[in-house]
Amino acid sequence: MPERGKLGRAAIAAPIERLRARTWERLPDWTHPLIWFALCILVLVVPTFDDIWVRMFFLVGLYATLGLGLNVVVGMAGLLDLGYVAFFATGAYVVGILSAPDSPHYSAFFSYWYLLPMAVGIGALVGVLLGLPVLPLRGDYLAIVTLGFGEIIRILALNMSDQTNGSSGLFEIGRPDISYLHNLGLTGRSTVDNVQYFYVMIVIAAFAVWFVTSRLRDSRVGRAWEAIREDEDAARGMGINTTRYKLMAFSTGAAIGALGGAIYAPFIDFIAPNSFSLLVSINVLALVIIGGMGSTQGVVAGSLILIGVPELLQFSETADVLSKFDWVGQGVNQVIDGINAVTHLDLSTLPPAEKWGAKLALYRFIIFGALLVAIMVLRPSGLFPSRRRKMEFEHTPEHETAGPAGTA
């Protein structure tokens, strides 16, 4: 820990420490089933909401799936991958190129249900191919190179216009045919073509991915990944073939990313290179970190906040709800007047507080940014630290409480 001025620590760090201790640092164990229960209920009632909300929850589910996949690479194996969008794009393009009618490789032969596993398989293969050259790299260097890969895939999609239609993109991507279920009377439609159905699809995918990744985590493979994350040399010395397990991590993460892409493409119905920018990689990484590296609940919570909140702030309903709290606006106005009266600051240029709700959509990223900063200050190891990280947390105070703060 770097040395900080005594005053700085006392004035800033101490109150934050106190706040941290209060913000359910030790969420009691009995609340966990309740949280899961609430989450399940939420998952079940979402399809009854308005389309715009279902759409939001679809995106939350999609990013949760991607987050679980990236968590394998970053959280478990400790390989910082900033180009995760490459695999997302791979999955989307495999489905798009083979099923969009205006694509040069369109083939009526492939139904979506062939394309989905194909996308996952090709994704896994691309994961191995991109993993091979970066095997000797660690830490920051790995991050930079993977960042480059993310861009390379996007630029390939842009420039290989004979295959991908370049920047004009692919339209009318083939949608999953569920006429079999329809004929059995289980579904009202014969193709997955509205948000509710896509929502169900992403929920199933997310649960499948959750199952696979949690099984992996508690296996010999997961332990090997963790050992590589903790100390690669020691892991090699203990008989772990690091080449093999690193490639397995890349490949698993990539397959999950491609799965997400393969579901996203027919949902959005139009893919172009610009849909696969660096921002996707960053969002996915950010939600893994915000949620708490290595924890499943964390990924879900992270994607709710990271994907849900900006969307939420955009909805007119949110502004409507906020406009009901007049008294807050008046209070804020009085505070502003007060500040104007007492200090030399001129805040009268601000719009009146009751209008702020309506302007929420405009300022949503300011609020969002503040929220992220607040989360990282108050819960540096994420919202729901994984079991292990929580254990670290519970143990550190024992060593530090011996002396006053600042003895570090």
Place this chain on the structure above:
Amino acid sequence: MDGARLQTIGLGMRFQGLTALADIDIDVPAGQIRGLIGPNGAGKTTLFNCLTGFYRPTSGELRLGDMRVDGLEPHELSALGISRTFQNIRLFSNMTALENVLVGAHTHMGDVRATPPAAVRPSGNRLVDIARALPGAPAGAYGSVREFVGAVARPPVVRASERRAVGFARDLLRTVGLINRENEIARNMPYGDQRRLEIARALATRPRLLLLDEPTAGMNPQESAAVVALIRRVRNEFGATVILIEHQMRVVMGVCEQVTVLDYGRKIAEGTPAEVQRDRRVVEAYLGTRAVGGDSHGTA
């Protein structure tokens, strides 16, 4: 598990003009406890790195039992039975004690080869033969996919091997006296316990040759004595050949049957601890030329 003879024949290690090791001939019989001493920078840890595959020796041969093993990767050497601890403890610090030992057991759980190595016909290529003889899951993409599916589907075979590994790991923790700390995060453990956990982790790889790099560094005499007793037990119960780098003469005298002395990357003496302590060149190496002729009191 039983010990294996280790031989190095003319082993050399050069780093771009710097000769770290030259012409090292060492022959450690199976089951011996061998001390490796020498002043700072003599090349002791470099030798360990060569023996474990972290460095690839630039010349010479390395033999384990009757197999020539130089040029192999660390994980292959570990599978063949060479295991080590590190000078500056390198545990998986955010994993529990039990998990640390389980990582050590990695190679010997899961798909263990059906064909015993002896039954495989030699292919003529040394590396191919070794690769075939390695325990653990089958190599290559097929093995990876198989392991992946096994981990996700968790069939009875996998569950059973996991259970066996946990039992084995607990036995080892009991051996080193850490059984009541099995769920503690490694980095929260006291220093001495970390050293012992590292030994347990190394034992989990079922070593035929165990390399200990300063196992008593930073310990008080009582802790050192406990480690010495542990090393002896390891040899007697697990039968492994042990080589240890050590600076405390008390430990060297107490536990080593033979001692090899390195200085400036060369072997300068070898023999029983008492012989080595009287050796003129050893005293020179430690204390300088002028000290020779006075009484040689060892290097404690």
